[in-house]
Amino acid sequence: MKRQGPVLLAFIIGMLMLIQFFTPNPLFLRIYNLFLDWKQVVLGCTLILGTWSLIRHHTRKIERKQENWQYSYVTLIGLAAMVLAALIWKTEGGPYTWMFQNMQVPMQSTMFSLLAFFVASASYRAFRARTFAATLLLIAGAVVMLGRVPVGALIGGSIGGHEVTVSTVADWILNVPNLAAKRGIMMGVGLGMTATAIKIILGIETTYLGKSD
Amino acid sequence: MKAVTPRGESRSPSLAALVVALLFSVVLSAHPSGAAAPEGRVADTPDDWGTSLTLTWTYAGPPEEIEAFEIRRHAGQAQAPAAPAAADSIDMSFDTWGWALVDSAAPGDTVFVDSDLDGGTAYSYAVVACLGAVKSPSVPTPPARPERQYLRSATVNVLVAVGVFMALVLVLVERARRGADLFIRRIAGLEAVEEAVGRATEMGRPILYVPGLDPMDEVATVAAIDILGQVAKKAGEYETKLVCPNRDPIVMAVAQQVVREAYASVGKPHLYQDENVYYVTFSQFGYAAAVAGYMVRERPATNFFIGKFYAESLVLAETGNATGAIQIAGTDSDAQLPFFISACDYTLIGEELYAGAVYLSRRPLLLGALKAQDYAKILILAAMVVGIALAVASPGTFEAYRKLLQ
Structure with missing residues (x-):
């Protein structure tokens, strides 16, 4: 059942999505939209998982004093600073927006311009x-x-x-x-x-x- | 269907029509006008679930004189005033005899889709051209009933193609199950996987696997994860470190599970470490910077860039090239293929990406599905040849050639 359950689920969901493409039945459209909503919920939950993975990856690097472990502090401090700024001063205006506009955006632009x-x-x-x-x-x-x-x-x-x-x-x-x-x-x-x-x-x-x- | 008067009296549609016609013949004489009446037609809206009708109309007069069209609807068979009349009197008449004002349309409009209708009821429509103080209604359309369609007509060709392809897959999978020898052409990029993993083992350096930037619902990401499973098996066999940074947390969770299972399947579950399959960031260039930084610092011997990529493809591939790693890329993003081809040692082009896991695992069932793709391509090519022949043989083409030669 551990193997068959997910395969059966994939079959049912896959067939529903396939049928939805061919029929104008609003029921299938509702199911389709429902799954899209669920996907957003799942993504929100896995974002926590991803952040936890990032923190563990870098804390272990610091613990073990692996090569270039100092950079991990930069990542962790950057992550904490953005989260705290958003929690304390909210995301509209304030330090969060300032850091986004004046640090993250220029860094991304720099990476993009390297393409040339x-x-x-x-x-x-x-x-x-x-x-x-x-x-x-x-x-x-x-x-x-x-x-x-x-x-x-x-x-x-x-x-x-x-x-x-x-x-x-x-x-x-x-x-x-x-x-x-x-x-x-x-x-x-x-x-x-x-x-x-x-x-x-x-x-x-x-x-x-x-x-x- | 019964129309109801303001007094609450119920009358049959024919009686109502007669009274309306008489009333508006009187109104017409009182308000002579040269304004043309629109001509309306109503039909079932195609490809819906029986809840809408499509009203189309033509207007013979100059559209710039009209302020708007009013759409009136009557449930069941009925008649409406067919001659120009004073706006207030015609509105009152319509309202009295159960013609609901549904919507209005701009002077240039000729189509109106009336939705959220009752599937079991027939509806008549009248289009009223509004010319200032005068309104000129169309003759009511014959009643039409919304019909339910179970299949979108525009998708019939897709349904046929999917049906044929699915049948091909099932037939060839069955053949493969019975042990038929299915030939698959050599794919250099996939042949090199063994060599690339071996090189990393000999050099004592890690293997970097980048599963693209898209989430798990992208088929290219599914293909990338399939190939990751095969690469992880080989890395497990050779006891070589495999590092997989991720941009999407769902892909990360799936990749962790796939790598863990791959190590376990070759009897090396102790080699798996969660920290080697990790999440980086959702930011496109933040991710590119992190992976490029990893390549420069750790200098992996082998880089895999498999999945969906965007502008960051060249940042990754050129950085890997500069570090001297052997690089195998695979993507279905046609815009990124030239970058990978110029910066990587091997590139899986388009469909080769989807063949990757099958090619590496050589599982008969999957080979059957891969072979079905080849047969489908033959069918498509045949259709194209027939199409070209028909286009060339058409009289219009001969005429065009004749003119060109002259």
Whole structure:
């Protein structure tokens, strides 16, 4: 029963969700919305679990004086400071908002802006023309990049009565070969998702329960 | 259906209609107007549970002259004034004979969906064009009854596709159960898992497993957790530390259970430690910073980035690349695939992500389901070829080619 119970539950819930998609019966819609509400409740409870996990992870690191254990103090102090600020001064205005606006948001923006450098290094590696495929990628990448800036529309001319510029070639690359490849991938993804869902509903796949056999 | 007069007298609909028609013929003579009357039609709203009707109308006159349309409803068969009349008198007449004012519509509107109706009752509607002091009602629509539909018509094709696919899965699972040899093509990224875990063991460094950023209801996360189970088994066999930081607390709880069971299944339950599968933060870039920091400090020998990723994918993959780790990524986010391909050693593209756990476990039942995907793809390709052939063979296409050649 310990194994069959969750599988049976997954089957019933999965079938309800599947039927809900096909029928306009409001009962199924109500059930669907009810489960969405429950999900929020479960998420709220597991957030406590997650916070507890974070605290334990870092307190153990401090206890054992593991490498770089000092940083764990920063995490724990940051967590406590935000919680206390929210409890004492509430979340509207006050130190909580100040810390969020002036500490968390800039730190997140910094991480995001690092992407520019990572894109440069990754592009350098990808565009090294060592093979035919890499050379093709380099040419396509250069055309698309040039086609995305205003000067791209000025490079080119009339061929057979049609205006052909770097921008139009870039659009063609994005809308024809690139889109075809993307659609091919998405089709496979769609089938993979459906197959996974069916496997879970029918109880063929149970790894998500922590039981693979 | 009976209409009730203000005095409380009950009259039959035909008598009511006669009286209304007579009354408004008198009103018409008193208020001559060139205003056109709308023409209304009512029909059952498709794809609902029998609680609504859809009223459509046309208006022959210039819409800019109209202030609004009034929608009047009568339960059961009835008639309404069909000629322009003074606003106050026509309102009184409608109210008297049981025509409820349901709603009003803007001059450009031509459709009104009346919902929350009684499924067993027939309803008639009248659309009244309001032109200042004059109101011009349509001829009442024939009564219509809301009908219940059990299936959304727009989802029939999906139902057929799901039915065919489910049948394929069941047939191939049954074949696999009977021991049929099902060929699955080699997937380099999954073949490398053994090598990647072995490398971490030889170097005495941990394995980092990132199960994406999405919650458990995302299928890619389910696939990531499935692969985590297989990777944890191998890590358990080699007694190598596996670290799994999580962005979602529910995913963390599931990942802890999966890793614990995986270690137990290879006879090494003592290797499992809760602190190695832990929660970090819900913040996207906070999570990326924490994982990147871990990679730089602890220098894991092997990194797995499996699941749903967003803009942080390159932060993670490039940091891992800089630390010299062997990296295996897998995602169905098409926008992140180029980043993973350029920064990782192996990348599971799209559907390969969903095949991961099956490929690694080689369980016959799961192989059957995986094989069904291949057959479904053949069916889709066949449908596409037929569609292209029909499109090319259509007269319009020939005409277009002819013009192009000219």
